[in-house]
Amino acid sequence: MPLLTLLLPAGERLAGIALPASLAKALGRADEVGAEPGEQAQLSRHFRLLPDRWPHAALTRATDAGLDDARSAGWLRADPAYIRPDINGARLLATGAPLSMSVQDVEALLPALRPLFGDAGFLLDAPHPTRWYLRLPRETQLPDFPAPDQVLGEDVFDHMPDGPQARRWRTLLSETQVTLHNHPRNEARARAGLVPVNSLWFWGGGVLPDSATSKAMTVFSDDPVLHGLAGVGTFNAMPLTDFTDFESLTHNAVIDLRALRDPKALLERWLLPAQAAAAHAHVAFDLVDGRVFHLQPNQRWRFWRKPRTALTA
Template sequence: MPRLTLLLPATTRFAGVALPQALAAALGRADRAMHEAGEDAQLARHFRLLPNRWAHAALTRVVDGGQEDARLSGWLRADPAYIRPDINGARLLATGDGLGIDAADVEAVLPALRPLFGDAGVTLDAPHPGRWYLRLPRESKLPAFATPSQALGEDVFEHIPGGAEARRWRVLASEAQVVLHNHPRNAERAAAGKPPINSLWFWGGGVLPDHVVGTSLTLYSDDPLLHGLAGIGKLEHMPLDAFTDFNSDALVDLRLQRDPRALVDAWMLPAAAGAKSHEVMFDFADGPGFVLQAAQRWRFWRSPLGALVA
């Protein structure tokens, strides 16, 4: 049976949002499950990687450099970052696209950083202004770095990796901060009202999986990670704004959408209405899942769902 799947942010994002009567009734009658929470766990429900390794840097490199290039090396994201010291430590406030970086920033900053990493035996490049990469030997052993979403807004010292492999990267991060602190481009950014690029955030290291199998025929997403997965899996993939058919067999990635009211009215409500002809799944990032099917309309004894957040 065809299935339309909506990948949704955590249910906590919907606090205070009233559900339309038709949607509340459909969710009350739906099959429910509680899955593992977290970004990788959510994506793993819809993409099977062989071998099972989630190397975000290698997967986004498929989009930014091509699959052939991505397979040649190991990869580590070294995204530009803004870390602000405070009385209790230092907080990660923005990375990548959140810094409003343009090609002129990359052209100014990258030449100052490349010798530092070249001396360490790795190559730094930035095929996309907000996504910077280190090319590594495929056999490189890397510590478990925190993703930007895990560390954003928190004390960076709580997310420093441990272990023998981590010392090298702590030293490189410190040396990069010295280079960036003294770079004149940051004075130009400050004059333009932009935050400084004063650090690099290492994360997502590894090599590409050999194969990817998806649960849907088509992907609609604006996330380069998902487009990388779809590219390896030879799945049809398009930007989110190309989606028009709520009766299609598709995976629709809505995790980055900001307006919970719009998610309910413009996405979940029409998707639930389509469950009369096919299966619909709502998968929330913090674990709750709902599967809607036509036969559930006979579950008249079940009460409508009052809210997505208890």
């Protein structure tokens, strides 16, 4: 019996939407397991890396520039960012895709920044407009940089790195911000109604893992991290658009739906068909808020259990 795992956003994404009777009944009869909340913990439930670290920069580098390139060095993401000063400090409001970075933005900004990092012994490049990288010697010791989604909306000074290596990176960040603040490309972005690129955000440092394993044979996802992980893993990664239907899956698979924003589409296109597939498969709904529902064929006899009216905690 195949194990079909749906990686889902928090249950609050479906708040206010009534669950159809069949899904409410199936969830009421399912086995619910508590798990560690958070996206990183969610991924770690299904993928095992050796060494047991998640170097996001190296993994996305494998997607953006190839496995051989990713294996050749250590990596640190240095993503374009918009930080807005306010009376209480400075808040990180956007990184990556929300900045609507164009090829022209990259071609204008990257040459101005490269000398700053070249003097420090690091090469800055951007194989993807919203994913920028610093190539590092593999043995480089890095501070603990938080991921952007841990900082968005908060004062960046509360998340500056500590430790013996931190001073060097604080200086590089300060020099970067001065260079970007004075760059004419940001004037062009302002005329186009876009926010300035006035900083970089360092995060996800490390080297590519030696191996990765999973119970799944196939992962359907648009996450470049998981596509990079498949390069060193025992599974295949396919775009989410390559998914056809649950009935055709005869082997273990992970379907990554974390990025979906339309709750109605999430319910109708994915959850209801997955619930129907539980008649012949083990289906797991793994929510990022730390709850996992296991739906299996033999649960249909649990007729005494009440339907679950919502996926919220």
